[in-house]
Amino acid sequence: MPELDLVPRMQARLHTMLGDIEALVRCESPSADLAAVARSAQLVAALGAKRLGAAPDKIVIDGRTHLRWRLGDGPARVLLLAHHDTVWPVGSLSTHPFAIDDGILRGPGCFDMKSGLVLALHAAAEQADGAAVTILVTGDEEIGSPSSRDLIQTEATDCVAALVLEASAPGGAVKTERKGVSLYRVAAAGRAAHAGLEPESGINATVELASQILAVTALADPALGTTVSPTLMSAGNTTNTIPDAGEFAVDVRVRDISEQDRVDAAIRALRPSLPGARLEITGGPNRPPLQASASEELLARAQAVAGMLGLPPLSGAAVGGGSDGNFTAGVGTPTLDGLGAVGDGAHADHEHVVIGELAGRAALVAALVASLADSDTPSPAINSRAAFGTGQP
Numbered sequence: 001m002p003e004l005d006l007v008p009r010m011q012a013r014l015h016t017m018l019g020d021i022e023a024l025v026r027c028e029s030p031s032a033d034l035a036a037v038a039r040s041a042q043l044v045a046a047l048g049a050k051r052l053g054a055a056p057d058k059i060v061i062d063g064r065t066h067l068r069w070r071l072g073d074g075p076a077r078v079l080l081l082a083h084h085d086t087v088w089p090v091g092s093l094s095t096h097p098f099a100i101d102d103g104i105l106r107g108p109g110c111f112d113m114k115s116g117l118v119l120a121l122h123a124a125a126e127q128a129d130g131a132a133v134t135i136l137v138t139g140d141e142e143i144g145s146p147s148s149r150d151l152i153q154t155e156a157t158d159c160v161a162a163l164v165l166e167a168s169a170p171g172g173a174v175k176t177e178r179k180g181v182s183l184y185r186v187a188a189a190g191r192a193a194h195a196g197l198e199p200e201s202g203i204n205a206t207v208e209l210a211s212q213i214l215a216v217t218a219l220a221d222p223a224l225g226t227t228v229s230p231t232l233m234s235a236g237n238t239t240n241t242i243p244d245a246g247e248f249a250v251d252v253r254v255r256d257i258s259e260q261d262r263v264d265a266a267i268r269a270l271r272p273s274l275p276g277a278r279l280e281i282t283g284g285p286n287r288p289p290l291q292a293s294a295s296e297e298l299l300a301r302a303q304a305v306a307g308m309l310g311l312p313p314l315s316g317a318a319v320g321g322g323s324d325g326n327f328t329a330g331v332g333t334p335t336l337d338g339l340g341a342v343g344d345g346a347h348a349d350h351e352h353v354v355i356g357e358l359a360g361r362a363a364l365v366a367a368l369v370a371s372l373a374d375s376d377t378p379s380p381a382i383n384s385r386a387a388f389g390t391g392q393p
């Protein structure tokens with residue numbers, strides 16, 4: 001049962017939360033800059049230790065720094081998932097300075113997702129003693145989580161729920177459905193020849209790629225939400241030579257795993273169309289889809305909690321982009337994503353956070369964690385209306 005004074009308690013924390021967000025935004029942390037990410041992790045660890053009274057485990061994998069707090073030992077463990085890397089290169093602060101103006105907070109990574117990370121720390125700090133909460137803060141989400149994927153899956157496996165503090169969808173909606181992502185590189189090898197003297201003795205890699213691009217494009221199924229998009233492409237060396245090599249990239253987005261499998265099998269089954277040409281296909285599924293069914297019960301629970309706390313009605317949204325929530329859902333853990341800051345402009349010049357929403361959001365997360373950590377069944381949200389005594393999901 002959420003404690004009804006959580007909103008004023010989080011209001012009282014707002015000044016501290018803003019200070020924490022400012023400190024994190026001023027510590028730039030692009031995923032590819034391992035030293036910058038390590039510095040940022042040190043700051044997250046220090047802030048978290050202050051708020052939680054406990055130091056995290058520092059987990060370095062392939063040079064990338066992740067942090068984990070395992071708090072409490074209650075029967076139902078809840079995972080709070082955040083990342084501290086951003087897409088903004090070091091130096092972005094000079095063109096996009098940290099600023100607070102007219103109720104709006106700006107700065108690189110403030111919305112995606114340093115504010116959400118701070119919300120997680122403060123929400124966890126409000127839990128009763130013994131509440132079982134794992135906070136995982138990874139350092140490579142923005143490049144597809146190459147080093148943290150296993151860690152995320154392992155931590156999620158033991159949890160009754162994964163709450164992902166990624167930025168919210170427009171209007172503060174939580175993200176209940178994310179498409180799965182697969183990435184491929186299709187390379188063709190042919191044979192070079194002079195385009196004027198003896199083109200017929202060459203094997204044209206550009207022509208080979210052209211037919212493969214059409215074949216790949218035909219794998220899309222708009223009715224099922226499956227998109228298959230050839231993106232980057234290159235071939236050949238000079239304008240008067242039959243190209244002997246070339247390649248293109250393919251971006252695949254799917255709503256369900258059977259579509260991911262279908263497209264994967266079809267791309268791997270591509271065969272050369274020109275006699276003598278060869279194909280090399282690399283890549284594959286990167287993130288499984290986060291299907292609406294993985295979020296359904298948690299969404300109902302969050303809506304009930306929001307009602308109890310007197311917060312505005314909470315809605316859910318389906319989005320195309322993937323996140324680490326795709327991984328937690330992929331191992332079967334109920335997952336609710338987009339619980340982080342309200343604002344707009346992730347990865348964009350107008351990235352910002354609405355300050356007036358921070359306390360309510362922190363209260364929502366804190367109450368959701370409390371209600372889940374209290375329960376001792378894996379699917380507690382079935383009775384969420386009864387449990388919270390409200391008919392207003």
Ligand SMILES: [Zn+2]
Nearest residue numbers: 112113141166
């Ligand atoms: Zn993010």
